[in-house]
Amino acid sequence: MDKSYPDITRNLSANLKHLRKEIPEVTQAFSGLAGAALRDGALDKKTKELIALGIGISTRCDGCIGFHTEALIKLGVTRDEFRDVVGMAIYMGGGPSLMYAADAMAAFEQYSAIPD
Template identity: 65%
Template sequence: MPKSYKQITEDLNPYLAEVKKGMPEVMKGFSEMAKAATADGALDKKTKEPIALSIGIATRCDGCIGFHAKALVHLGATRNEIEEVCGMAIYMGGGPSFMYAADALRAFDEFSD
């Protein structure tokens, strides 16, 4: 049965909430870092999210792929843009990134439906 990135992100959400509840100070710091890192500056969010997706691919993180693919759909990314992100991730991460790049395309398509 293939992975469902909608299901992966839905399944993670309650546990992410538990982590936030159990470590509020750590998560407060992480949240502030995320806000600062994703804020528009020399690069906008639509430029930064593909970077995050490519790191998720290279590190083989299903949750990262799901959440960043979903964000890219909401930011109006095209499938062609995602394919190029996958190409860069494969170039930098080799064979394992190739497998997860296929999953990133699946996640993007799933959230696009």
């Protein structure tokens, strides 16, 4: 496995910091959208993050896999919950999602190994 999801998210975070300076109105609006979408409602935050992970896998987005896996680890996701979402992403995304699901499991292992 050549990908390190903690490195991917760290590098993206640095790039996003610069992007926020370049287009602050757009990035602030996106942050507001994210905050509103993730607020507890009929679904709790963990369920919403699980959905986001599934979409990230099926769209083959490394950053999405990294950021949402990290959030899920912090929210106390279990391996069984994580595997169920990975399975649904494979079902919905076919072969390419199978490849990214393997990467998502690697991200789970990497973030699980980082002490709090």
